[in-house]
Amino acid sequence: MPKVISTGTSTVSKLSRRSFMSGSVLAAATMPIITRSAKAEEPPSDGQDNARALAAVSMRVNRQSYNFALDNRTSLLDALRDHAGLTGTKKGCDHGQCGACTVLVDGRRVLSCLSFAVMNEGRDVTTIEGLAAADGSLHPMQQAFIDNDAFQCGYCTPGQIMSAIGCVNEGHAGSEDDIREYMSGNLCRCAAYPNIVAAIVQARDETRRS
Amino acid sequence: MRPFVYERPADVSAAVAVASRFADQQDQPTKADVQFIAGATNLADYMKLGVAKPKRLLDLNALREPTLRQIKIGDGIIRFGALVRMGEAADNDDVRRICPLLSESLKLAASGQIRNMASLAGNVLQRTRCEYFRETSWPCNKRDPGSGCAAMEGFNRQHAVLGTSDGCIATYHGDFAQALIALDATVEIEGKRGARRMEFAKLHRLPGDTPDIETNLAPDDVIVAIEVPFAAWSRRSHYLKIRDRESYAFALASAAVALDLDGNMIRHARIALGGVATVPWRAKAAEEALQGKTLDQEVAETAADAAFAEAQPRRYNAFKIPLGKRTLVRALLETRDMKV
Numbered sequence: 001m002p003k004v005i006s007t008g009t010s011t012v013s014k015l016s017r018r019s020f021m022s023g024s025v026l027a028a029a030t031m032p033i034i035t036r037s038a039k040a041e042e043p044p045s046d047g048q049d050n051a052r053a054l055a056a057v058s059m060r061v062n063r064q065s066y067n068f069a070l071d072n073r074t075s076l077l078d079a080l081r082d083h084a085g086l087t088g089t090k091k092g093c094d095h096g097q098c099g100a101c102t103v104l105v106d107g108r109r110v111l112s113c114l115s116f117a118v119m120n121e122g123r124d125v126t127t128i129e130g131l132a133a134a135d136g137s138l139h140p141m142q143q144a145f146i147d148n149d150a151f152q153c154g155y156c157t158p159g160q161i162m163s164a165i166g167c168v169n170e171g172h173a174g175s176e177d178d179i180r181e182y183m184s185g186n187l188c189r190c191a192a193y194p195n196i197v198a199a200i201v202q203a204r205d206e207t208r209r210s
Numbered sequence: 211m212r213p214f215v216y217e218r219p220a221d222v223s224a225a226v227a228v229a230s231r232f233a234d235q236q237d238q239p240t241k242a243d244v245q246f247i248a249g250a251t252n253l254a255d256y257m258k259l260g261v262a263k264p265k266r267l268l269d270l271n272a273l274r275e276p277t278l279r280q281i282k283i284g285d286g287i288i289r290f291g292a293l294v295r296m297g298e299a300a301d302n303d304d305v306r307r308i309c310p311l312l313s314e315s316l317k318l319a320a321s322g323q324i325r326n327m328a329s330l331a332g333n334v335l336q337r338t339r340c341e342y343f344r345e346t347s348w349p350c351n352k353r354d355p356g357s358g359c360a361a362m363e364g365f366n367r368q369h370a371v372l373g374t375s376d377g378c379i380a381t382y383h384g385d386f387a388q389a390l391i392a393l394d395a396t397v398e399i400e401g402k403r404g405a406r407r408m409e410f411a412k413l414h415r416l417p418g419d420t421p422d423i424e425t426n427l428a429p430d431d432v433i434v435a436i437e438v439p440f441a442a443w444s445r446r447s448h449y450l451k452i453r454d455r456e457s458y459a460f461a462l463a464s465a466a467v468a469l470d471l472d473g474n475m476i477r478h479a480r481i482a483l484g485g486v487a488t489v490p491w492r493a494k495a496a497e498e499a500l501q502g503k504t505l506d507q508e509v510a511e512t513a514a515d516a517a518f519a520e521a522q523p524r525r526y527n528a529f530k531i532p533l534g535k536r537t538l539v540r541a542l543l544e545t546r547d548m549k550v
Contacts, residue, residue, distance in 0.1 A: 051213035072216045072267075075254070095255050096324060114254045115327065118216050119247070119269055165515045167322060170297070184457035185321020206236065 008049035053117050061086065062130025070117050077101045080127060081118035088158050092187075101184035102159040103127050104165070109166025111185075128158035130163075141165050144203035145196070152190035160186045164200045173204045211257050215266045221274050222326040222396035222400050226430050230402040232266055233429035236420060240337065242429035246270050248293060249328035251320075251335045260346050261337075261353055264549035270406075270432070272330075281305065282494070288438045292331035296320065296386070299330060308440050310464055311447035311546075315389040318451045323456050331433035334387045334413070334490075335425065339460060340369065344512045351377040367526040368460070371534070372461040374522050380488060382414065382462075387490035388466040389449060392482035395438045401431035410436070443470035443478070445550040446524030448452070450541035452533065461485030463534040465541035469505070474546070483517060486534045493517040497537065500503060504548045510513075510539040 054069040061084055068074075068083050077094070080086045080103070092100030094113045101113040104126040131139035141161050144150070151157045163186045167173050172182035179197050188196065219225040225246065232244040239245070245264040247253050248271060256262035268294065270278075278291040283304050291300060299305060300316035320328065342348040342360040349358035360370050361379050369379040387410075395410040413425055427433075448469035453459040464484035470477040479500040481493040496517035503509045514535035521531050 028300060034404045041420065049215045051215045054532070055216060072214055072389050073257075095258065096251055099321065099323060102323055109323050110327050111251070111323045112249050113325075116247075116250060116254060116267075119250060119271065121218075166326075170322070171299070182322045182455050 003061050007117050033073065057118050057121055059117075059120050059123050059125055061125045062127060068117065072116065074119045075115045076103070076105075076115040076120050076125070077112035080112060080125070080171070086127050086129050090155055090158055092156065092159070097187075098156070098159075099163055100156050100159040102162040104162060104166060109163050130159060131161070139165070139201070140206045141168075141203040144199040144206070148195045148199040148202060149192075150195040150199040151188075151192050155191075156186060157189045160188065160196055164196070164203065168200065168204045168207060173200055176201065187192075187195065211260070212263045212265065214257075214264055215418055216269065216461050217266065218269045218272045220272060221454075222278075222432055222434060224270050225270060225273065225432055226401055226548060228266075229432075230267055231429035235428060235430075237429050238424070238499075239427050239431070240424060241422070241431045244268060244429065248278050248332045249295070249314060249324075250486055251324050251328045256337065256344075259344055260287070262315065266500050271474070275434075280328075280538045281306065286439055286441060288440055288513060290330050290438070292433045292435055293335060295326055296328045296330060296333055297322065297325035300325060307445070308529045309389075309442070309444040309468075310395070311392070311449050311468055312386070312438065314449035315385040315466060318449060319385040320458075322352045330386065330436060334384060334390065334397075334410075334436070335427075335433075336384050337424065338380035339383050342363070343380055351409050351416070352424075353378055355420070355422045361476075362524065364528070365526060366524045367529075368462075368489045369524060370403065370486060371521040371523050372483070372491055372518070373416050373489050375417045375419065375421065375488075377419060378417035378488065379488050379524060380417070380421070382457050382487060382489050382491075383460040383485070384490065385449065385464060385484055387414075388434065388464060388482040388484040389447075390438065391490040391492050392468055392480040393438050393444065393447075393464040394480075395436055397433050398435040398437065400434050401428055403428070405434075410490070411492060419489050443469055446471065446542060446545055446548050447480075448545040449535055450544065450546060452537050463517070463530055463536045463537040465534075467541045467545045471505075476503055476505055479513075479542075481513075481517070481538065483534060483538065486518075486521075493538070495519065500542075505542060507543065509537065510542040511535070513542065514538040 057068045057070050076126050080089050088099040092098035098113040102109050103112045116157050141164050150193045173179050180201050229244050237424040243265040247267045280291045280292040282289040296316050300313050306313040343350050343353050347358040351359050370381045390410045397408050399406050449466050451461045451464040460482045466482040468480040477499045481496050482495050483491045496513040499513040499516040518531050
């Protein structure tokens with residue numbers, strides 16, 4: 001059976017490869033839509049569209065197709081965490097100041113907290129859960145973070161790793177100074193910075209060799 | 211966050227048409243019911259905080275005109291499409307060679323992730339990060355006209371000393387805009403009134419008695435391109451940014467400098483100052499003080515004094531005057547010494 005994830009305000013169908021290949025029919029889930037408590041501010045109403053209607057948003061996340069039904073206000077971060085159940089991407093400040101929510105969209109690192117999910121229709125998203133190979137072997141950047149002890153509490157780590165992959169792909173990891181400059185959007189309150197730089201150098205060199 | 215209708219117009223004329231249908235022409239773009247969104251890095255933040263409350267968002271990322279995403283260089287003009295991302299522009303080798311000031315101002319702004327998201331036109335229209343503007347429980351004449359200004363007697367260390375008024379001392383935090391105003395850039399606009407061009411220096415408005423009116427744009431105006439003239443002199447150009455931490459912070463003081471030199475004699479200096487003013491700030495008095503002079507420490511200091519002659523400090527931001535002067539002096543001397 002395909003995985004059906006329900007939340008208070010929307011229903012998400014996650015098609016696993018296996019269920020897709022076996023031709024399972026995805027039953028339309030019928031969860032009641034819970035109306036949020038009335039707010040003082042009225043939504044716009046011009047008779048043609050409704051700001052409270054759920055938007056159908058499709059995107060690929062970690063090589064799988066997702067079809068969401070989302071309030072327009074849902075950030076890409078909340079869509080990933082609360083609607084797709086991919087809680088590896090972390091919510092730190094939720095205002096674009098800490099980098100914990102970094103994911104790749106169409107291969108480029110972005111802050112998922114500052115992007116509305118609906119703006120990502122048709123995009124290809126990669127989160128920390130999508131890095132390891134099918135056999136479970138880690139991405140070189142994940143392994144490098146382990147090898148270099150590049151974290152303490154680990155909360156910023158998914159964002160650090162996604163940002164580090166983006167940084168290397170952009171060609172901005174040429175020197176340790178460059179790494180520090182181009183990774184400055186990812187804060188680490190445990191201050192594991194020296195080891196994070198070392199991990200990125202290791203993964204960069206391995207990626208170049210391969 | 212207030213609920214909003216989301217639309218993805220197919221081209222610029224459709225975006226203008228929808229915006230002019232839903233926006234009251236008397237509205238300021240920042241207050242209008244309908245607002246454009248591109249990178250989302252500034253607007254999404256302010257919508258979460260309840261500072262921006264659009265009822266309808268028009269996502270410009272699907273606009274079909276390819277020139278919106280291109281950087282074109284020729285005939286002494288760099289033309290940046292409005293949807294070019296900050297990171298793309300910062301990494302453009304031709305731009306860096308022709309005018310390092312443009313690249314440096316972009317590279318030293320924001321973070322790698324934000325530069326991948328933020329469009330150039332959205333970047334120049336970013337709104338202040340004044341703490342009292344961001345937090346809706348404080349009085350703020352920019353957010354809520356007539357309510358007062360909590361920054362005047364508040365913790366105003368980050369605030370402006372140039373271009374201030376009795377109603378507002380919020381700093382304009384952008385970096386790229388300092389390069390654009392120094393280089394006499396022009397913005398290309400399409401709106402209900404048709405296509406037109408505006409000097410970049412006319413885009414932002416001083417706060418005066420109406421700090422809520424931030425630009426000279428109408429709510430249905432779409433910036434489609436930014437044009438920057440260049441010549442041999444623009445290779446000798448530089449952006450120096452001084453911050454509380456080394457990276458990913460707004461400027462306490464910054465200087466955008468381009469020098470047209472004859473030996474060490476200054477034919478023409480172009481100077482803008484960031485982190486110290488309420489709008490992108492061209493320092494014409496400093497430029498005039500340098501005209502025809504041989505640039506050395508003393509001459510640079512005279513120019514810096516001229517740049518800050520009319521500065522109005524408050525309780526916690528007076529340090530920005532000496533810091534701003536030293537930043538400009540260092541930027542001038544570093545620019546003089548560039549190997550071009």
